Amino acid sequence: MAEAFSRPDRAPVAHRGARGYLRAVSAIVWKDLAAEMRSRELLGAMLVFALVVILIFNFALELDIRTRETITSGVLWVTFTFAGTLGLSRSMAIEKDRGCLDGLLLAPVDRSALYFGKALGNLVFMLIVEAIVLPVYSVLYNVNLLQPGLLLVIALGSIGYVTVGTLLASMAVQARTRDVLLPILLFPVIIPVLVAAVKASNGFLQGLEMAEIWPWLNLLIGYDVIFAAVALMVFDYVVEE
Amino acid sequence: MIEVRRLVKNFGLKVVLRGLEFHAEPGEFVALLGPNGAGKTTFLRILASLSRPTLGEVRLAGFQLPSQAAAVRRILGVVSHQPLLYGDLTAEENLRFYGRMYGVSRLESRIADVLEMVGLSARRRDLVRHFSRGMQQRLAIGRAILHDPEIMLFDEPHTGLDQEAAAMLDGVLREVAAKGRTVVMTSHDLARASELATRIDILSKGVIARTVTRQELDPAALPALYRAVTHG
Numbered sequence: 001m002a003e004a005f006s007r008p009d010r011a012p013v014a015h016r017g018a019r020g021y022l023r024a025v026s027a028i029v030w031k032d033l034a035a036e037m038r039s040r041e042l043l044g045a046m047l048v049f050a051l052v053v054i055l056i057f058n059f060a061l062e063l064d065i066r067t068r069e070t071i072t073s074g075v076l077w078v079t080f081t082f083a084g085t086l087g088l089s090r091s092m093a094i095e096k097d098r099g100c101l102d103g104l105l106l107a108p109v110d111r112s113a114l115y116f117g118k119a120l121g122n123l124v125f126m127l128i129v130e131a132i133v134l135p136v137y138s139v140l141y142n143v144n145l146l147q148p149g150l151l152l153v154i155a156l157g158s159i160g161y162v163t164v165g166t167l168l169a170s171m172a173v174q175a176r177t178r179d180v181l182l183p184i185l186l187f188p189v190i191i192p193v194l195v196a197a198v199k200a201s202n203g204f205l206q207g208l209e210m211a212e213i214w215p216w217l218n219l220l221i222g223y224d225v226i227f228a229a230v231a232l233m234v235f236d237y238v239v240e241e
Numbered sequence: 242m243i244e245v246r247r248l249v250k251n252f253g254l255k256v257v258l259r260g261l262e263f264h265a266e267p268g269e270f271v272a273l274l275g276p277n278g279a280g281k282t283t284f285l286r287i288l289a290s291l292s293r294p295t296l297g298e299v300r301l302a303g304f305q306l307p308s309q310a311a312a313v314r315r316i317l318g319v320v321s322h323q324p325l326l327y328g329d330l331t332a333e334e335n336l337r338f339y340g341r342m343y344g345v346s347r348l349e350s351r352i353a354d355v356l357e358m359v360g361l362s363a364r365r366r367d368l369v370r371h372f373s374r375g376m377q378q379r380l381a382i383g384r385a386i387l388h389d390p391e392i393m394l395f396d397e398p399h400t401g402l403d404q405e406a407a408a409m410l411d412g413v414l415r416e417v418a419a420k421g422r423t424v425v426m427t428s429h430d431l432a433r434a435s436e437l438a439t440r441i442d443i444l445s446k447g448v449i450a451r452t453v454t455r456q457e458l459d460p461a462a463l464p465a466l467y468r469a470v471t472h473g
Contacts, residue, residue: 020344024341024342026341030341031338034330034334038329038330038368094327102291102321103326103339106314106317106319106325107339107342107343108314108343109311240292
């Protein structure tokens with residue numbers, strides 16, 4: 001027993017600098033993925049929900065092939081948004097339920113590392129769901145979605161969504177009504193992402209000129225950068241008691 | 242080691258700590274007693290840098306809170322009545338995760354030492370959600386000592402433990418104190434506190450209302466003193 005307290009190299013000091021920061025971020029991502037591999041709670045819920053939504057749309061909108069192409073971007077982003085909300089809520093609830101959020105906050109790392117770790121984990125879950133939903137959608141709606149431009153828009157939109165969503169989920173998780181509160185807080189704030197993502201996705205699906213799509217892509221990139229910076233600045237205050 | 246002056250903490254209009262003064266020397270084991278709502282957990286959360294003081298000065302090992310919180314967290318181990326562990330990770334994976342967060346060197350051998358110490362080596366690959374409350378608390382102690390902190394905060398660590406687990410925890414607490422760590426433990430258990438601590442502080446109405454040193458301590462008279470201070 002004494003060994004655990006009397007090592008000659010006692011007080012292994014916390015890592016500092018960029019390497020330590022990245023190690024903390026990767027530790028959080030690894031932890032989220034490892035826990036999810038076991039429970040499959042979060043991905044399972046997101047995936048089932050997303051597939052049910054596109055199935056409902058498929059049966060509700062019995063449309064011709066041309067009309068289907070025009071509504072595809074809208075249906076896709078509604079699906080990603082709702083499924084993503086489930087994932088964000090669950091991801092932070094896991095931290096709160098056993099007091100693990102305190103465990104994270106006690107770590108001697110910059111708190112923005114906690115934010116980026118959680119955001120990256122959420123992004124991975126979101127991208128996994130999207131990677132499964134896209135082929136299913138392609139088959140059901142007979143629309144080719146495997147286009148590099150569209151995949152870029154989905155990546156940028158997901159980054160924007162997760163950037164804001166992780167921050168607001170960290171805020172909402174402190175409340176008893178967190179499951180209700182998150183969409184109420186999140187949806188108004190992500191309207192610019194959704195509008196830009198839907199317009200840009202539609203542009204690629206309709207085969208529009210890049211000149212028409214660029215403004216929406218620029219908006220997505222700008223939103224991603226601005227909200228990542230905002231989250232970096234305010235996360236410490238959001239999680240503070 | 243720990244120096245607190247005129248500490249005030251408000252939650253909205255509710256004043257929880259009212260100018261609290263506290264100090265602890267290196268190697269001292271302070272048991273913080275007090276009724277529910279006296280502010281014990283709030284005080285410990287401020288020491289742990291989890292909550293900001295409204296007013297007052299808090300220093301741990303010379304570092305000021307909240308401005309030097311990261312430095313304080315490096316020398317601090319915290320055990321609360323919640324285990325702060327992930328149920329879907331194994332015991333070993335939980336310690337590996339926290340070890341990486343704290344930048345613990347030679348992590349794998351350190352994990353092995355700590356699991357041995359808390360008596361969970363045989364269960365190292367079991368998921369924490371399958372652990373009993375006592376085993377979770379033992380692993381929580383392992384998590385808290387993994388980075389070999391100089392100051393340890395225990396917030397009602399015996400809550401929900403059976404006799405065997407509580408006795409094991411007492412052994413760990415004695416071990417921590419014997420190695421010269423500064424310990425602050427909140428508790429409702431007067432007998433246990435008088436047995437373990439070198440000093441007892443009774444918190445009432447947001448201030449330390451009475452301090453009893455080891456030399457002054459009469460375990461038989463402690464319950465009456467506690468009642469007089471907290472109901473007086």
